[in-house]
Amino acid sequence: MSAEARALWRARVALLRRVEEAVGELPQVWRQAFVGVPRHVFLPDVVWLRRPGGGRHERCDRAREPERWWAAAYADAPVVVQMCDGGAPRSGGAEWPSSSASQPSIVAAMLLALDVADGHRVLEIGTGTGWNAGLLAHRLDDDRRLVTVEVDVNLARIAEARLAGLGRHPTVVWGDGAEGWATGAPYDRILSTAAVTHIPPAWIRQCRPGAVIVTPWASAWTANGTLVATVDERGRAHGRFRAGGAFMHLRGHRSRITDVDQVFAPDHTPEPGTTTLSPWDVAGADPVAEFAIGLMAPDIWHHWDETPDADGVHTRLWVGDEAGTSWASVDYDGRQLTTFTVHQHGPRPLWTEVESAWSRWHSTGRPDIPAFGWTVSPNGTQHAHVPESAAGPRTTEGADGPSWSL
Incomplete structure (x- = not known):
């Protein structure tokens, strides 16, 4: 040799x-x-x-x-x-x-x-x-x-x-x-x-009963989580998530929104308000919280603006929907972290939906990613299983192995 x-x-x-x-x-x-x-x-x-x-x-x-x-x-x-x-x-x-x-x-x-x-x-x-x-x-x-x-x-x-x-x-x-x-x-x-944002129906149709599907997961909010699902003889699939899985999207599952300007317009007149929920609690500080929000507040994405062109705003979190009809902004003034200014526009009160998802996750004991599941019914409908209480202690890596990324 x-x-x-x-x-x-x-x-x-x-x-x-x-x-x-x-x-x-x-x-x-x-x-x-x-x-x-x-x-x-x-x-x-x-x-x-x-x-x-x-x-x-x-x-x-x-x-x-x-x-x-x-x-x-x-x-x-x-x-x-x-x-x-x-x-x-x-x-x-x-x-x-x-x-x-x-x-x-x-x-x-x-x-x-x-x-x-x-x-x-x-x-x-x-x-x-x-x-x-x-x-x-x-x-x-x-x-x-x-x-x-x-x-x-x-x-x-x-x-x-x-x-x-x-x-x-x-x-x-x-x-x-x-x-x-x-x-x-x-x-x-x-x-x-x-x-993927959901299991493509063709995959299930092409499986034998008892077949296993393993796929990285993505929501509009975050790409995080890997689903391990089993298909039964009736064409149903049910599985649990594992931590991590920040892979590139299947091309047909990519978001069609690539820029805030696709949703926001200067002539919009948003509803003002305030929140005590830190934007970092839902977008950046805790990947498990992000995963939970992605399942419970579907079709909502976020984008950080570190240099917003707005007086008195140090950092802004933009929130939008995949339909491109609604948006919200959450502003940090650079001084205090207890109250944040919120503006919401469109038919969906997006920040209110995010607050509701975070509160539900927090009130059930902040369950870890493996506590969540996903089901596909015989008629093809798909939905998340959200735990009603925490399923075991949270860990950095999750209950099923290492935290996975790209």
């Missing part, structure tokens, strides 16, 4: 150790997959990495910064591989991530939740780089039992070629992941690598 091959082997083993430090010791079949499927093979030469200390992503070119690129390839951290759906940002807008190689420990946690067994037929939604599909193919050891769907044709083609380069040939489909792939149904397991 050459020195380069030894170094690569050590990097793969070191990554496995980092993953197991986060999620615990993996079953042998997954240990073999994480060592046997090299992550770097699935990364393009140009990626985007978060700057130290957070903030925006910055470009990393393998040819110019090989050490940094290789370190990212085998770090327990996400690596962005595409910006702006492969195009340019809007005029005057900043670049935004649209596809990534997910954090390896999060990948492992989701694969464990999927509970794949020998002989299962698996549908993956969101091929991305193809690394996750490579891990699944290694575990199944039968490429005919794996279908992976990618909405971006270029990503799909590149991933298929990379998988083939490792001798893996699952069915790679270019299409809308929300539609699944009926040709390969029925499936025993469905794994999504993109966040």
Whole structure:
């Protein structure tokens, strides 16, 4: 074995150790997959990495910064591989991530939740780089039992070629992941690598009774939570949430509101008021509170304005609805944190709805994310199960494992 091959082997083993430090010791079949499927093979030469200390992503070119690129390839951290759906940002807008190689420990946690067994037929939604599909193919050891769907044709083609380069040939489909792939149904397991606001009906129709669906979750308020649901013989699905899961959205589940100006107009005449609920309590200080509000106050989003153009306003929280008909603003004056000025406009009193959701969550003992559930009925209606009382002590990581992110 050459020195380069030894170094690569050590990097793969070191990554496995980092993953197991986060999620615990993996079953042998997954240990073999994480060592046997090299992550770097699935990364393009140009990626985007978060700057130290957070903030925006910055470009990393393998040819110019090989050490940094290789370190990212085998770090327990996400690596962005595409910006702006492969195009340019809007005029005057900043670049935004649209596809990534997910954090390896999060990948492992989701694969464990999927509970794949020998002989299962698996549908993956969101091929991305193809690394996750490579891990699944290694575990199944039968490429005919794996279908992976990618909405971006270029990503799909590149991933298929990379998988083939490792001798893996699952069915790679270019299409809308929300539609699944009926040709390969029925499936025993469905794994999504993109966040959804509800379970696409096609996924349930394409499941065998007893099938498990694992998907990151998103509400208009926050992208946080991973749903693990089981489908029964009547076409119903019921599951519980796990902490975290801040993945990029399935494209059809993205918000259509991208700017406050799509909702707010200078000639609006809002209703004034005050609140004693701190905007930071519902938007920034507590991810569990944000998750609860996202389920209990549906179709409401928020946006922080750190430099509002308004006299006497230091910081403003904007709140709007997905219909684009209502908005609210909550203002911090920069001096005191007991009372905040509120303005509401439109048919929905949005801040009042947020206050009501927060009060309900707080009055039931601030239950943690695993206390919440989601149900899909046979007629296709979907709704959240909100606990009436706290279900066990709250923890930073949640009751079911590590806090998951992109």
